[in-house]
Amino acid sequence: MNKMSFILFEFITLLSLIIVPFHIKQSERVNSLMQYSIVIDPGHGGKDNGCNYGDVVEDEINLNIGKYLFEELINNNFIVYLTRDDDYDLAYNNSENRKNDDLKNRVSIINGFNADILISLHVNYYQSEEVKGPMVYYRYNDEKSKELATCIQDNLNELSGLKKKVHSDDFYLFRKTLCLACLVECGFISNKEERNKLTSDIYQKMMSKQIANGIIDYLSN
Ligand SMILES: [Zn+2]
Incomplete structure (x- = not known):
């Protein structure tokens, strides 16, 4: 040589x-x-718009962020499921109590996936237009869900510049599902500034990236 x-x-x-x-x-x-599988649940859909401000409807924002989150998690090699991928609710065709049947079917679909983590996506509304900021809820009395929620909230606080804390609740979805579960209220459509962000593609993508980063932070620790 x-x-x-x-x-x-x-x-x-x-x-x-x-x-x-x-x-x-x-x-x-x-x-x-x-190794991890995640169910994304874009809240409401179809006749159930969720909350609204004029023409701006919650179910549409939930679905858009849900689809971006799906892509983000697939790109990070997770196994990912969506409870809905278009503008429909999950009740039966001739259901007499759509809201009730929607929730019951949502739970069966989520439990059927047998995933590790559930992320339910919603948007908030409040009478006072000042209130803003994404907020993450975890299942009451479930320490692991609280840790996951805290990781997601920390990443969303980075995006909003606020210092929101996580909240616990015993929503029907939390009571009836089996996996680790968080519900993300992505922001308030009653606040003008946040409504404009929540309806923009760029912000919806940023929001989904921060939620994915929160999940990765939780699983990496
Ligand atoms: Zn909602």
Whole structure:
């Protein structure tokens, strides 16, 4: 081996020492996330618009953020499910109590996926137009759901610049589902500034990225 090819050999050896461990670390992370499955539940749909401000309806925003979150999580190698992927509710065709049947069917669909994590997506409304900011709810008395909610809330606080804390609740969806569960209220459509953001593609993508980052933070610790 002449001097030049020796230097080249040394360089390649050194490079492989740097690259290989990085590569292993990346693939370990990818493999560990691949084990987890996540159900995204865009709230309401169809005749049930959820809350609204004029023409701005909650179910449409929930669905858009849900689809972006689906893409974001797929790109991070999770197994991902959606409870709905278009503008319909989950009640039977001739249901006499659509709201009730929608929730019951939502629960059966979610439990049927047998996933690790449920993220239900909603948008808030309040009489006072001042109130704003994304808020994350966790299942009452469920410490792991609280940890997951805190990771998501921290990432959403980064986006909003606010310092919101997580809240617990015993929503029907929390009581009847089996997996780790959080409900994200993505913001208030009663606040003008937030309504404008929530209806923009760019902000919906940013919101979904922060929610995904929260999930990754929780699972990486
Ligand atoms: Zn809602």
